[in-house]
Amino acid sequence: MKRIAVFTSGGDSPGMNACIRAVVRTAIFKGIEVYAIHRGYEGMIDGDIKRMQSHSVSNIVQRGGTKLKSARSQEFRTPEGRKKAYDNLMLHGIEGLVAIGGDGTFTxxxxxxxxxxxxxxGCPGTIDNDLYGTDYTIGFDTAVNTALEAIDKIRDTAAAHDRIFFIEVMGRDAGFIAVExxxxxxxxxxxxxxxKTDxxxxxxxxxHLRKSKTSSIIVVAEGDDAGNAQTVMEIVKDKLQDSTKDFKVTTLGHxxxxxxxxxxxxxxxxxxxxAAVEGLLEGYQFHMAGVINQEVVYTPFADCIGKSKPLIQDHLKLVEILSI
Amino acid sequence: MKRIAVFTSGGDSPGMNACIRAVVRTAIFKGIEVYAIHRGYEGMIDGDIKRMQSHSVSNIVQRGGTKLKSARSQEFRTPEGRKKAYDNLMLHGIEGLVAIGGDGTFTxxxxxxxxxxxxxxGCPGTIDNDLYGTDYTIGFDTAVNTALEAIDKIRDTAAAHDRIFFIEVMGRDAGFIAVExxxxxxxxxxxxxxxKTDxxxxxxxxxHLRKSKTSSIIVVAEGDDAGNAQTVMEIVKDKLQDSTKDFKVTTLGHxxxxxxxxxxxxxxxxxxxxAAVEGLLEGYQFHMAGVINQEVVYTPFADCIGKSKPLIQDHLKLVEILSI
Amino acid sequence: MKRIAVFTSGGDSPGMNACIRAVVRTAIFKGIEVYAIHRGYEGMIDGDIKRMQSHSVSNIVQRGGTKLKSARSQEFRTPEGRKKAYDNLMLHGIEGLVAIGGDGTFTxxxxxxxxxxxxxxGCPGTIDNDLYGTDYTIGFDTAVNTALEAIDKIRDTAAAHDRIFFIEVMGRDAGFIAVExxxxxxxxxxxxxxxKTDxxxxxxxxxHLRKSKTSSIIVVAEGDDAGNAQTVMEIVKDKLQDSTKDFKVTTLGHxxxxxxxxxxxxxxxxxxxxAAVEGLLEGYQFHMAGVINQEVVYTPFADCIGKSKPLIQDHLKLVEILSI
Amino acid sequence: MKRIAVFTSGGDSPGMNACIRAVVRTAIFKGIEVYAIHRGYEGMIDGDIKRMQSHSVSNIVQRGGTKLKSARSQEFRTPEGRKKAYDNLMLHGIEGLVAIGGDGTFTxxxxxxxxxxxxxxGCPGTIDNDLYGTDYTIGFDTAVNTALEAIDKIRDTAAAHDRIFFIEVMGRDAGFIAVExxxxxxxxxxxxxxxKTDxxxxxxxxxHLRKSKTSSIIVVAEGDDAGNAQTVMEIVKDKLQDSTKDFKVTTLGHxxxxxxxxxxxxxxxxxxxxAAVEGLLEGYQFHMAGVINQEVVYTPFADCIGKSKPLIQDHLKLVEILSI
Known part of the structure; x- marks a missing residue:
């Protein structure tokens, strides 16, 4: 393999730039030419492809977002779109790809x-941590810390006013951010x-807590079965009937x-x-490079997409015990 | 004056604890006994009043919220409520008060x-900066920096996806947080x-910008005349008719x-x-201690409440010029 | 087991308070009485022992340092000291201990x-991550992020001035903070x-890099065999003989x-x-509760102290490859 | 005036990029061509001068350091150096300059x-705040907050161990960072x-404090008359003779x-x-644009360099009173 390309796709996540940098420099270190495709599959179809040098990725390791931009491509879902993309790759002599993204990207x-x-x-780039084949995804830790800093700030004001706060964090199908x-x-x-939320x-x-605590914080994953934070707040407020409390909702969002x-x-x-570049060189062809138990593991895309990743049971227990 | 009390009231703001600490230690430094009233006027009515020592305010200078808690009191709006409050102060021999809060507190x-x-x-404790008699209020700078950090994060993802973001910041009647x-x-x-928003x-x-910029950020004060961020987004989206753009709203909230x-x-x-303690000793009786042009200034409550504080004209000009 | 006590000992690390909180609340949740010993073994000898309730650990999960204070005790190294400590525990009816700390604590x-x-x-509370029996220690992640934020800031000024910076991070015997x-x-x-540093x-x-990079950052663990950052800088400066560069040292310290x-x-x-409380109840008597591969693992103190924990080889490779 | 250039010089400070952005966009907004000179006076001599567009300064408002790099130029101190610089400006048709920096830059x-x-x-770009003609300099607020975050972290560990910490902050001739x-x-x-330090x-x-406080923090400006933090610590340790205390020094540095x-x-x-661009257009020729009492003020370089800016007296009083 003499020439590869890297791209980011789907929702962006913090760390994508660090990942791009590692792909580019590892490739160069190993004597391979490396190209960047802008705007994911969309750019592949449009031929938005550029040669990368070592300095092209200088000073980006610390930056959020993605230097290569990301997009969701409708056209790539059509055979015609994918054919165009393929032709563009051939035109540039690209022999292998590194795809940084999540479920949709790997599909x-x-x-x-x-x-x-x-x-x-593939490299697991998504804040949701809901990919089988890696202990953590790229961006998850940053997202949790961002949510946590917000919760810390809200606790200051919750405590000052005896309030019940419902804080909505990201997670349409997965509760990892919410739990941690x-x-x-x-x-x-x-x-x-x-x-099941009861x-x-x-x-x-x-x-019961009311006797010992004057303020409470409730974290709601956006995809909870009981509804989003606003819905949940209204139901709880209605059921609780406690006029001495303020009920507030904050949706952390983007x-x-x-x-x-x-x-x-x-x-x-x-x-x-x-690992993605090394994997390509070792012959992996439809796998995601993740880290499990501190070791690099290559998992077929089919498993990453198809298998579910459970929450850590101890974590759910912790929320229950520690809130007493 | 031999004995004073301090309390926080209304919406809490970062820096209230640093202010409480300064009141307590300045009083002690000057040989005056100092008490803390919990939960603002509510606690004054309930007699929730405690003696403070120097160590009572150790290790709080860096903390958000307010150690003394805050509340909005309906009962204090009645003559009976105020009479109770007065009686409680007399009971403890309180001869002067330091009130940390905003408009409502000073009223x-x-x-x-x-x-x-x-x-x-009074000490100007409110994040909105809308108090006449001080260049800045306590908590404003922190609130602006919090909003700014959020905007920085959102720009990462906005830039990665060519999006138009409408970010709602606090400010029901004042645009200081929004502008800065x-x-x-x-x-x-x-x-x-x-x-007037056009x-x-x-x-x-x-x-016009669309040609040069792929993503945009629009900051909306919650009290803007055109509506909140969600409303404004919907109107703009409808008028702009640009299907290549994603329109997103984030409300920063508490x-x-x-x-x-x-x-x-x-x-x-x-x-x-x-300055509040020094002001009491110097005979100020219904004034707020603020800082104007780097000097302490005492302004009658009537002016703090009644006079309006304009935005800095240069600041509005800056947004216009710098967005090109 | 009806009554246990918890203490922190040795160098403090961020997360010790979260750990204390978990110990206290898990104990109470399980119907066990829980006491806190202040200032580690020193306080055990002095009898500085207090009953804890659920609210005793409210609002500390987010705080650095340790609410129970820490100390290194000379007296506990003597048989007389340990006898006194034992007598105090007996006096309070303490049947089991949770010790939060590192090597010395477990010894x-x-x-x-x-x-x-x-x-x-035991719970692994040390920023150095050099404890066998757990993937990570409590405080390590915070320390790395603190070091990283400092490096990010220094890169701004390094890049502005074409400088070579030697940044010393903690790690007397272990390079985990340095490498990450x-x-x-x-x-x-x-x-x-x-x-071996060459x-x-x-x-x-x-x-070689000089041709492609104008500024460089070199991270030095305080215990590196070539010397501390200042020493290393002087040697490199002397050998490099490049008058176009500024050589700077920053020691991040405490x-x-x-x-x-x-x-x-x-x-x-x-x-x-x-896990520490659950471990005591399950009969562990001289073990550390750590997390390996996402599961709680109990390791005998003898192994925690005696066995070494190697750096992750891929990490060392990454520094080499990514610096090109 | 049809064409101007902007540069940064001397020690870099956070906010320089925001300032460059404002200069470039204000110039373009007013129909003036704008160039950037890299590496300060050094680049002026080398002819390192490039045309700037509005997008040249996109996405830099939030970044530390300076995109234009900075340097201290020996050659500019010679008449020959300055002649070369002048010739280069003429070659590009530059009719006016915006200089972002401090004392040396303005000299x-x-x-x-x-x-x-x-x-x-000129624009006041220095973290030290020691420039006459502006209430604050660009970078000072960030530097103080950085120092403060470090002090907050150190207090955690100081309090956990009953230590006396000597923290050295920047400020060779001015104590603004130290005091705030x-x-x-x-x-x-x-x-x-x-x-005078006693x-x-x-x-x-x-x-005296020892009775009420177990840990203490002492902030030392690097240019204090009693010596730097290490020196001061050794003297104090020697005089205090308190073996129950640990004495620690942290130098915050770059x-x-x-x-x-x-x-x-x-x-x-x-x-x-x-204001710098507007000032050039209004005919200012050897002035710094600062902000005093919320208004833009143009002060002759001679005064900026020659007149001293005193500390705020109340601030010194605050440290004394609040430490009781």
Missing amino acids: GAKLFYEEFGIPTV SAIGGGAEFVMVPET LDAVVKSLK IQRGGSPTARDRVLASRCGM | GAKLFYEEFGIPTV SAIGGGAEFVMVPET LDAVVKSLK IQRGGSPTARDRVLASRCGM | GAKLFYEEFGIPTV SAIGGGAEFVMVPET LDAVVKSLK IQRGGSPTARDRVLASRCGM | GAKLFYEEFGIPTV SAIGGGAEFVMVPET LDAVVKSLK IQRGGSPTARDRVLASRCGM
Whole structure:
């Protein structure tokens, strides 16, 4: 393999730049030419492809977002779109790809490999941590810390006013951000998509806690089965009937996607980026490079997409015990 | 004057603890006994009043929220409530008050002074910066920096995806947070209550900017005349008719009230706290201690409440010029 | 077991408070009485022991340092000291201990168990990450992020001035902080105690890099075999003989021990704290509760102290590759 | 005036990029061509001069350091050097300059104007705040906050161990950073170049404080008359003779120069940058654009360099009172 390309796709996550940097420099270190594709599959179709040098990725390891931009491509979902993309890669002599993204990115990469045989190794770039094949995804640690800093700030004002705060964090299908920010933030409750939320039990506990605590924080994953934070707040408020309390909702939103990546995310991103290039050279063709138990592991895209990754049971137990 | 009390009231703001600390230690330094009233006027009515020592305020200078808690008191609005409060102060021999808060706090203090003659000096504790009689209020600088950090994070993801973000910051009647965070955040537009918002002009500019910029950030004060961020986004989206752009809204909410205070807020809070005690000793009775042009200034509550504080004209000009 | 006590000992680390909180609340949750010993073994000897309630550990999960204070005790190294400590524990009816600390703490706990048979479960509280029996120690992640933020700041000024910076981070015997902050910080070199440092090779590389880079960052663990940052700088400066460059040294020092713990440290600390109490109840008597491969693992103190924990080989490779 | 150039010179400071951005965009907004000179006077001599567009300064408002790099030029101190610089400016048709820097920068600019008549308006870019003609300098607020965050972290570990910490902050001739970080950090003492340091008084106070406080923080400006932090620590340790205390020194160093600028610095930098361009157009030729009492003020370089700027007296009083 003499020439590869790297791109980011889907929702951006902090650490993507560190990962791009690692891919580019590892490739150059190993004597391979490396190109960047801008705006993910969209740029592949448009031929937005440029040669990268070592200095092209200087001073980006600490930056949020993605220097290569990201996009969701409708056209790549069509056979015509993918053919165009393939032709552009051929035009530049690209023999292998590194795809940084999540579920959707790998679904596209898998299909593309099956149709055109372009070897692709993926790096797990998503804040949600919901990818099988890696202990953590790139961007997750930063997102949790961002959520946690927000919770810390909100606790200041919650405590000053005896309030019950419902804080909505990202996580449409997965509660990882919610659970870790709830433990770290000392939240009284956490509501996640993976478990059935029992609002009556929450109300009962709140009544009980009321004697010992004047303010409470409840972390709600956006995809919880009981509804989003606003919905949950209204139900709880209605059931609790406590006029001495203020009920407030804060939806953290897109701040969770940005920001300078944490150490953990930079190290993970760098390691996955290096492993992706090494993986291509070793012959992996439709795999994601993740880190499990401190070791690099290559997992077929089919498993990354198809298998689910459970929450850590101890973590759910912790929220319950520590809120007493 | 031999014995004074300090309390925080209204919405909490970062730096209130630094201010409490300064009041307590300045009083002790000057040989005066100092008490803390918990939960503002509510605690005054309930007699929730405790003696403070120097170590009572150790290790709080860096903390958000307020150690003394805050509340909005309905009962203090009644003559009966105020009479109870007065009786409690007399019971403890309190001869003067330091009130840390905003508009509502000082309105109460003014009335209380007129009825019972208890001298009160106020400290400007509110994140909104909308108090006449001080260049900045305690908590404003922290709130702006919190908003700015959020905008920085959002720009990462906005730039990665070619998005138009509408970010709502606090400010029901005043645009100070909006304007300074817009300048600092490199926002394309800012919408504030003090000026008439012309959405057609914004749409026209966005069309123009579109050629040079792929993403834009628009900061909206919650009290803007055109509506909140969600409303404004919907109108702009409808008028702009650009299907290549994503339109997103983020409402920063209560994170702006919390967090460890910035240096500027700690220094301002400390200075106002010291000045409040000195002011009581010098005979001020219904004044706020603020800092104007680097000097301590005592302004009658009537002016603090009644006079308006304009935005800095240069700041509005900056947003316009710097967004090109 | 009906009554246990918890203490922190040795160098403090961020997350110790989160760990104390978890120990206290898990104990109470399980119906056990829990006491706090202040100032580690010193306080055990002095009888500085107090009953804890759930609210005793409110609002500390986010705080650096340790609420229970820490100390290094000379007296505990004597049989007389340990006897006094034992007598005090008996006086309070303490049947089991949770010891939060590092090497020295566990050495003491092991001896104490052997002499008096008091069951003790440890939690790995040290920023250095040099404890066998856990993937990470409590405080390590925060320390790395603190070092990284410092490196990010220094890179700004290094880049502005074409400078070579030698940044000394903590790590007397272990290079974990150095390696992860070097990867994350995009450093050109890292020098750690675990590997022989070849300054001639560094000088040669710097000469080579000079063509492509105008500024460089070199991370030096305080215990590197080539000397501390100041020493290393002087040798490199002397060998390099490049008058166009400024050579600067920054020693990060004690800021690495403080600060609000990161999400990772709070979650790890909470989990170890819970596991320590559960471990005591399950009959562990001279073990540390750590987390390996996402699972709680109990390791005998003898192994924690005696076995060494190697750096991750991929990490050293990353620094080399990514600095090109 | 049709064409101007901007450069940064001397020690870099956070906010310089925001200032460059404001200069470039204000110029373009007003229909003036704008060039950037790299590496200060050094680049002027080398002819390192490039045309700037609006997008040249995109996405830099939040970045520390200076995109244009900075340098200290020996050659510019010679008449030959300055002649070369002048010739290069003529070659590009530059009719006016914006110089972002401190004392040394303005000394050069003044001389250059006197010799060649090139109008120059300066912006106060230095972390030290020691420039007459502006309430604050660009970078000062960020530096103070960086120092403060470090002090907050150190207090965590100081409190955990009953230690006396001597923290050295920047400030060779001025104590602004020291004083504001000492107030904000709740330090027990501050030592600054502007006032005579009496170590015997410090020792006496420490003995007195010992009864009420177990740990102390002493902030030392690097240019204090009693010596740097290490020297002062050794003297105090020797005089105090208290073996129950640990004495520690931390020198914050270059982290104080870097980092993303605070809101205050970004706003000030933006305003000064705009004012510098407007000043050139209004005919100012050897002036610095600063902000005093919230208004833009143009001060002759001679005064900026020659007149001294005193510390705020209340601030020194605050450190004394608040440390009780």
